[in-house]
Amino acid sequence: MQRTVPLILAVALFMENMDSTVISTSLPAIAADIGTSAIALKLALTSYLVALAVFIPISGWMADRFGAKHVFRAAIAVFVLGSIACAISGSLLAFVASRTLQGIGGAMMTPLARLVLVRATPRDDLVGAMAWLTVPGLIGPLVGPPIGGFITTYFTWHWIFLINVPIGLAGIWLAGHFLPNVEVSGAPPLDVRGFLLSGIAASGVVFGLSVISLPALPPSIGAVTLAAGLVAALLYARHAARARFPILDLRLFKSAGFRSAVLGGSLFRVGNGAVPFLLPLMLQLGFGMTPFQSGMLTFATAFGAIGMKFIAKTVLRLGGFRNVLICSGLMASLIVAANGSFTAQAPVPVILAVLVAAGFLRSLFFTATNALVFADIDDRQASQAAAIAAVFQQISVAVGVAIGGGILEIEAHLQTGGLSVDDFSSAFFIVAAIAASSAVPFLLMSGEVGRTVSGHRRAGLQEESGAEVKISRAHDP
Incomplete structure (x- = not known):
């Protein structure tokens, strides 16, 4: 049981970390199939990162409000639904929206996996448990491109996303049976203003930097978005210093x-x-x-x-x-x-x-x-x-x-x-x-x-x- 919890969490994180890079080598094939260009399709990479940035801040409040275990299982379910939506997408808009849905699920998975692990593990064994949880974050981005290229070459790009379905369903079942039920301590009122400011700040910085480094859009748009994100970050810091329950x-x-x-x-x-x-x-x-x-x-x-x-x-x-x-x-x-x-x-x-x-x-x-x-x-x-x-x-x-x-x-x-x-x-x-x-x-x-x-x-x-x-x-x- 001591190693069961980190292994279950690690499998879910491996799926999420691999998926964040697996489509990079498959963009030309996906673009040709849905009738767009590979450059335009890079917006799907950016939309995923933006969704992560927007919804990670609220993950802590969700865990305190509904329980880390329940939210973690729901996050896997959202991620699986996003994967299915990606596989059946027939246009650029549908694919970008589907990747955004995946990002919402992924945004909850990483911080909540660590939270579940911390609350289920004695402090003197936390290092050993974290070691298991760290590996998928390192391996996932490495195996993503070659696996994506292999699947696209010998099968079809749709299986890049459909393979997440059995893994995700297994993760939901295993999490429900083996992860401990941590008592919900009660969450303070949701800091709506803080959520909006933090979401604008994080997404602005991530989106701006992504556009600058992967120019699917004019770099000037990335620069303006980055500046807006930095301003929102300063406003959030001022808000957090005054708020009673900042997000x-x-x-x-x-x-x-x-x-x-x-x-x-x-x-x-x-x-x-x-x-x-x-x-x-x-x-x-x-x-x-x-x-x-x-x-x-x-x-x-x-x-x-x-x-x-x-x-x-x-x-x-x-x-x-x-x-x-x-x-x-x-x-x-x-x-x-x-x-x-x-x-x-x-x-x-x-x-x-x-x-x-x-x-x-x-x-x-x-x-x-x-x-x-x-x-x-x-x-x-x-x-x-x-x-x-x-x-x-x-x-x-x-x-x-x-x-x-x-x-x-x-x-x-x-x-x-x-x-x-x-x-x-x-x-x-x-x-x-x-x-x-x-x-x-x-x-x-x-x-x-x-x-x-x-x-x-x-x-x-x-x-x-x-x-x-x-x-x-x-x-x-």
Whole structure:
């Protein structure tokens, strides 16, 4: 039962994370079938991200009002309905609307999965449980493109979405039978104004950055939308400081562990969020690989991510949150920079070794930050913490992709012969520097933060206690 809960939640999150990228290689086939262009169809990618950004903030209130388990099952059902609607869509408008419906379901799944896990897991076992929950978030975006290409090539694109139906139905049944029923503590009145402002802020930033980095619309529209999102964010911060029950309580940032986990994790995700965008492009455009070849190569990252979950709890117990996050963040950033040193002549085993190490370190970092978010947070505030962390996660990944795409756009304009491997190197070095800056919030954090979850200080105290007992016995006449 101890591993059943995180595994059930992980399966649902794998479905959601994979689906967010699975259609990227299938856009031409879908566009041709529904009578539109692949460029226009990129609006479906953007609509999914916008739906996530809008509805994540309300997920915490929904969990407190109706119960995390019930809302989680309903979120899977909405996601499945959106998948069916995508499969039967016959026009661009219908497909974009269907992806939006999927995004509404996905918006609830990630924060609520973490919330259910926190409320069902003892604090001293939270790191081990989070390790299982972190893996699908890393593997899903990696396997999405090759699986999407395989299904589209050998079947039809409709099965990209229809395959979610049996997985989702199984998830609903398993969640109903095995997830614990957590008593609903009662939700405060819905902060309607806060919901509107936070939705405009998050969706404006995500949509603006997505349009800038994936220009399905004129970049000027993205810039205006991004500016509107930033203004709404400032207005929401002012509102949250005055509201009695804000939908996203920014006062949680007074907690050192929560503040460091969200800010440090966001900086790290900005840098690493660009890697799934940059690396396949470099392998295809710079090294001449096919999409399937590059997808199979980058999948090596998954092996490192899976291997991490077996030792994450031990590593954090020995090193503590502060030391582990600083070391893993800096080492993972060095590996991001190492991607920029790859050449077409680089031995494949060397590339594989680097990618496996990258998966291991990123998974360790994300497991630690996901646990640190809740380490010193009261159970009554866990729903708020989950929602805020999820919002920052979505925004930081969008920022990372926009930065990676922006760097390549600048490099392309400076040259006439198209992008070269050196252009990708510059992009990797820049995003690696951003990822390395994630160490700063953790350098400012006390090493004692989160010790009840990591067990680091407790292990030290037990050793000291054992030594004192031995000394006492030695002096006992």
